Amino acid sequence: MERAAAAARRSFSKARLGRMREGLEKYVERGEVPGLVAVVSRGGETHVEAMGALAFGGAPVRGDSVFRISSMTKPITAVATMILVEECKLRLDDAVDAWLPELAARRVLRAIDAPIEDTVPAERAITVRDLLTFRLGYGMVMAMPGTYPIQRAAAALGLDSGPPAPATVPPGDEWLAKLSTLPLMYQPGDRWLYNMGSELLSILIERAAGQAFPAFLRARIFEPLGMKDTGFFVPEAQIDRLATSYRPQPDGSLAIYDESRGGQWSRPPAFASGAAGLVSTADDYLAFARMLLAGGTLEGRRILSRPSVELMTTDHLTPAQKARSGFTPEDFAASGFGFGVSVVTRRDHAYAPIGQYGWDGGLGSVWRNDPREDMITLLFTQRMWSSPQPPPVCRDFWTLAYQAIDD
Incomplete structure (x- = not known):
């Protein structure tokens, strides 16, 4: 009863969600990203924003558009x-x-x-x-x-x-x-x-x-969670839903990295990479994130036990290992690493409370689960990162998502 009452009190401000949409629209209007899908979910309340185009001059992005999630494959592999x-x-x-x-x-x-x-x-x-x-x-x-x-x-x-x-x-x-x-x-x-x-x-x-990796993922994770659009390539019948991937150039422009039709994700790979091989949709990955946030289960379908999820989302790095590790010397100053996910260990930002976990995709996506707020944030774009640090569109998305909390 207490947990249900607490969940009922968790809410978003409609006006501040509007501020989030306006903030993200500016990135599309300036051409910094061709399009995006943003998801904020908290206490059973979910908001999805889809804007821009699958490619410059192309069809509009929709909630079911398919994106290359690159390293957001890693938590699924874990x-x-x-x-x-x-x-x-x-x-x-x-x-x-x-x-x-x-x-x-x-x-x-x-x-x-x-x-x-x-x-x-x-x-x-x-x-x-x-x-x-x-x-x-x-x-x-x-x-x-x-x-x-x-x-x-x-x-x-x-x-x-x-x-x-x-x-x-x-x-x-x-x-x-x-x-x-x-x-x-x-x-x-x-x-x-x-x-x-x-x-x-x-x-x-x-x-x-004793089973092909894609088949194992499909049988044990994707099908039970209803992740029908997640896989290592996009079938021809759905290829028009795949966003074109872009890579930033030194002059600030964006060049095509991978087309949808005829591109590298339009056919099965020789090696199904558990590090960066998957494509997915916001709806599909939200189901995966909800399963973890609920302790390994979703709508009666259990994927992992709660203790396994807790172990996976616990920091496993020692102070000495952190001191020698990371993309930069400060990478693990406020975080650690579990099994395929980063874990926040010190609160340096309003949008990164202790215990929050998730991971990013260098081709343009980010995901975080926040157990304390019962909150999930997802952002899918098709702009490749130019460094290991999240670009402004990601950092602004997190700020805008957390400023919309209204309790």
Whole structure:
């Protein structure tokens, strides 16, 4: 009764929601984003704003328009992993060697700037938990491409970091065979390094489940939650709903990164990436977010237990790991990292209370769950980020969403 009464008191101001729409419309009017879909949901009250176009001069954006969600794929991959953990097909602190023998007996660079032959043995095996928390010892290096020998070696194998490009990636087994020829950058558990953990989880899940990764996601997450438009490509019959993807240029203009029809997401990829491969809609991702906010269940369909969701959305990084990690030195000053999601640990902004969690997609999307406010925020655009830090449209969206709270 008390919880129901508290939920009933949670509300938005209609006037302030209007302010949110006006603020977002300015980004479309200035041409900074061709279009967008914004969602704010709190205590059962949901507001959706769709504006602009799927491409400059193209059809209007609608609430069911499809966007490339890139790294917002990672939380979905983490949930898929936890499903297998709950079934005891995986254990968090077991070595991944049984499923990913290519990663057994790793060598580790003596220093990040060392030649790739200058290595020492790994002090321990990589675990499932390491993949979920990005502490396996390999990932993005925060330096200009080609700065270090390991970057040059990865680029020569087609494994260099960059925006998602599914058409250029070989099948998972072939991709992993290439990766296995490289040493780790750091000892397992030493620090957080972005992205690679989710890529490897794609293959781990497939092998542990005995089922193709896209099929596992469809059967265990998408179909139960009614996420009918989420997948690794857009079928021809729905391709006109896919937004064109744009990339900022040095002069401030936007150039096409990926078309809808004939683009990289118009056909199944050779490697279904659990790091950045999915497309989705605002409605679909809202269902996923609502499931997590409700402790793993949605409308009677349980995906995970509440304890598993709590574990997934808890900060797992130690102070020492945070000090060595992040895109910038201040990245973990007010946050940590759970399983595929960031977690706010210190309140620096009105729109980022302690305990809020979520993740972003570098092709133009952001998601946050706020358990304290029983609130979900989602923003889908088709403008690629130009740095790891959220662009103004995202930061303004969060401010405008939280200023609309009216209780």
